[in-house]
Amino acid sequence: MQLAVLCAVCLLPGGLALPLPPEAGGMSELQWEQAQRYLKKFYPYDSKSRDVNSLRAKLKEMQQFFHLPITGMLSSDIIKIIQKPRCGVPDVAEYSLFPDRPKWTSKVVTYKVISYTRDLSHFKVNQLVDKAFAMWSKEIPLQFKRIRVGIADIMIGFARGAHGDSFPFDGPGNTLAHAFAPGPGLGGDAHFDEDERWTDGTSIGINFLFAVTHELGHSLGLGHSSDPNAVMYPTYEARDAKDFKLSQDDIEGIQKLYGNIYDFKKE
Template sequence: MEGALAVKTVIIVVIGALCGAVPTISPSQEELSKAQEYLSQFFSDVGVSAPDSVWRSSLDSFEDTLRKMQEFFGLDVTGQLDSNTLEVMARPRCGFTDVSRYGHFDGQPKWGKTLLTYRITDYTPDLNQSDVDATIAKALRVYSDAVPLDFKQTDSGTADIMITFKSKDHGDFSPFDGQAGVLAHAFSPGEGIGGDAHFDEDETWTLTSAGTNLFLVAAHEIGHALGLAHSQVQTALMYPTYKYVNTEGYTLPDDDRQGVQAIYGARVQPTAKPDPNPNTPEKTGPKPQPRPEPNPQPTPKPPPHRCSRDLAFDAATSIQRQLHFFKDGYFWKRISSWHGITMRTIQSVWPGIRQVDAAYEYKKRSTAFFFEGAHYWGIRGNAILPGYPKPLRDLGFPPSVTKVDAAVHVSFTSRTLLFVNDKYWSYNDRTGRMDAGNPRFIQTELPGISNKVDAVFENNNYLYFTHGTTQTEYNYRLRRAVRTLLNTGWMDCK
């Protein structure tokens, strides 16, 4: 198919305060010109036929088109240029965004066969060749589990999907831009370059949350190679910006599965064939035993019990005047006006967050922050704020810090304490910077509590530091422990 469409995938780096939009009353002529160019290129109603084509909007006014863009990115829909809108426009990004739910390319190109070949012609030195092979195969399997397509790797000739790692100008008229920014791009199904996927070698490719996770980017690009455009659903794999999520046991999100199945249909699982001679007497002798599964699925972990004597919290914080306690992918919410406890899974309220290692609330901005591994999220009510997750380094942590154990915002000092092993950092939410003198030793600065903190929260002007099954009620002004309590004391246990 001629005129295959190239789509670039980019990572958004979010820097700055966590406050709301600041209006730009009188944007400069340069800002206005850049905004007009941005909207014409990325939010028009006209199709595109080549990687370097420019979209031109002729049907909507500037204000109407600006509202489209603000709605897509979850910004305040004002139709006016403000600081947050200008910041988003300044980010590197991709070309197909003006869609809701899953999207397809114009003309809905697709492969006309069910067995597709792929070949990796150049490997990244960041990973072992065997790891790259296994990761690409895993990314392809995400789709072959959902649709009736199969993939076969070849090491010679021209395959349907050609995969390469290159930097800068690499011969397809869409040069890469160095580290960060554009991560990769792919072409929709078709002849020649159609279906090919190119990865920017200037990135640091990894299999973890550090650097750029190859599996997540590859799975996104393969979606383009199969005919998927971008989705506006933030939890979708085909959302245009990169964010890390746990890849263990990863399956195609619902929005992406519906999109690819709309093109190729759903994969039908094989069923057992009927016995052609149902009346034939069974042969005597021992029946063959079923073969054990080579990789049996692990038994799901049962929900934690709030009144268990062994109850230890992963994290705890207040959110909108209600205490939340996190444990093993679940959380309990204690409603202050009613001595009752409700329990839900974290993902049922905040999709994409599986585990909470630490949490705190910054009440001045009605925002809570959840930490999982090397990333953190901004939360307002039941919504994840745009631009998250962000890496811990955005807070000012050194690269050696890959996990936060506990966090709490101390109201009277307007500082957030972030605990890592036997130390803690003091963070100024107002300025978005770490204070001088970090890190500090817990036992030296906070005498009377354990040198390891599992969770901490503020309640009625006291801090509650938990370690294991117990917690210490603490007067932070006096730096003095008041009493020791059991964690279950908050769980309304009889």
């Protein structure tokens, strides 16, 4: 949900501001600009066809994803969603990083934490990463092995701003993290914005367990879910850490990729 600096307001002769299209829904110019940037990032469209019809179509797409009335017009409900912190991976499947439903083919997937946050101890970060992997491995026939030397399948780290993957972080709030689908190079890697205030749930901030469990879902090949109860829902919501677990939607999604661990154990 990157909020870039607003462009200067275009003025008509005589000093009158350019009127907003009906799709702006009576919202302010600032809100309309924010919505356009949000749609561009999370519901991408061809830059050659950036007309009112494209914006209307993308607004409808977003409304459908979040189970809102499908009007093709900006609304206060959309503004509320835009203002929430969230994952940096797009919501639209065909434009996301997961168009071909990639997955790991090895039964043992390695991971490595290559950089840490100043907000939590190295021990606590490692502990929460292990816990997140355990939540996923409980449902599928994959084993996850942490390595300390060499290149792992999934490289996990914290960074600020531009960090070498063409998806720079945007400072506190907005985009919290992103991850890449299984594959070589950046494939599977998960990055977290060090400008956030990360917590283990004992203080105010972004709960790292919630975020890393979500991003590792992407690292395993899952896209976003429109189920607000799912770990793979794109926006961040503070939850009761004691009750935090994968939803049925998350479980069904990951088992479509890798199979059911219980059936696997019977073989």
